[in-house]
Amino acid sequence: KQEVTQIPAALSVPEGENLVLNCSFTDSAIYNLQWFRQDPGKGLTSLLLIQSSQREQTSGRLNASLDKSSGRSTLYIAASQPGDSATYLCAVRSNDYKLSFGAGTTVTVRA
Amino acid sequence: NAGVTQTPKFQVLKTGQSMTLQCAQDMNHNSMYWYRQDPGMGLRLIYYSASEGTTDKGEVPNGYNVSRLNKREFSLRLESAAPSQTSVYFCALERVTGGYTFGSGTRLTVV
Numbered sequence: 001k002q003e004v005t006q007i008p009a010a011l012s013v014p015e016g017e018n019l020v021l022n023c024s025f026t027d028s029a030i031y032n033l034q035w036f037r038q039d040p041g042k043g044l045t046s047l048l049l050i051q052s053s054q055r056e057q058t059s060g061r062l063n064a065s066l067d068k069s070s071g072r073s074t075l076y077i078a079a080s081q082p083g084d085s086a087t088y089l090c091a092v093r094s095n096d097y098k099l100s101f102g103a104g105t106t107v108t109v110r111a
Numbered sequence: 112n113a114g115v116t117q118t119p120k121f122q123v124l125k126t127g128q129s130m131t132l133q134c135a136q137d138m139n140h141n142s143m144y145w146y147r148q149d150p151g152m153g154l155r156l157i158y159y160s161a162s163e164g165t166t167d168k169g170e171v172p173n174g175y176n177v178s179r180l181n182k183r184e185f186s187l188r189l190e191s192a193a194p195s196q197t198s199v200y201f202c203a204l205e206r207v208t209g210g211y212t213f214g215s216g217t218r219l220t221v222v
Contacts, residue, residue: 034210042215043201049210089154091211097142097161098169099203099211103153 002027002094006102014110019077021105023090028068035064035075036089038104044089048075080109114138117202117214124192124221132187132217134202142205143185144169145177147198148216154201160185192221 003026013019023033032051036044048057048064050073056065061078077084090102118133134143145157156169160179174196176188189196202214 032209036213044203044213046210046212051209091154093205093211097159097167097205098156099144099205100156101146101154103151 002030002092002098002100004090004092004100004102006088006090006105008105009103010106010108012108012110013080015080015082017080017109019075019080019084019107019109021075021077021088021090021107023073023075023092023102025071025073025092025100027094028071029095030068031093031095033064033066033073034091034093034099035062035073036091038087038089040087047088077107080107082109082111085109115202115204115212115214117200117217119217120215121218122220124189124219126193126221128192129188129190130192131189132200132202132219133184134186134214135184136204137183138204138206139182140204140207141182143179144203144205144211145175145185145187146201146203147171147196148201149198157187157200192219194221197221 005024034049035047050066063076087104087106089104141162144159146154148154158177160166163182178186200217
């Protein structure tokens with residue numbers, strides 16, 4: 001069974017600081033990994049998708065890396081803004097179609 | 112969350128009542144999923160359907176049934192609701208190009 005862990009559970013930073021969010025998974029035989037953002041009381045918004053053959057993906061201020069052999073992914077958010085405050089979820093898609101989630105990292109960016 | 116429609120958005124049930132949560136896609140994707148999200152527990156997979164006519168249990172299937180009669184719709188049924196099923200329910204689909212799109216959620220309270 002795939003286990004996904006996100007550290008830290010919560011993070012508070014001043015505006016402008018770079019954010020580093022970690023995700024680890026136990027089974028390296030994955031199909032892809034996806035990072036989501038969730039605002040309070042809302043649904044999930046897809047941020048980045050990394051296929052198992054890729055090492056990283058970038059979109060604007062966001063960069064996600066994937067090290068499949070060590071079972072790790074890191075989401076970097078450059079020059080954080082108060083609007084980045086949200087919960088960030090890591091999800092791992094296994095070869096049996098299942099998508100397993102971490103519990104999330106709740107980020108607060110202080111103005 | 113264009114492409115995945117969930118109904119209803121909110122529902123209050125009495126213990127023992129039954130109800131069906133509906134999910135429909137307006138795209139031509141094969142795999143669909145039902146998740147529940149509880150505070151501190153993250154998103155947990157209830158059931159998934161890799162293709163029309165097939166369904167498989169996820170992590171927490173007890174107390175639920177699903178139906179995938181056609182490619183477009185994937186419904187989740189609670190036959191006899193219990194307070195432990197109070198949660199936010201999300202439907203999702205896996206895009207043909209990879210990655211997932213989630214519905215906006217159904218907030219269910221069982222009293």
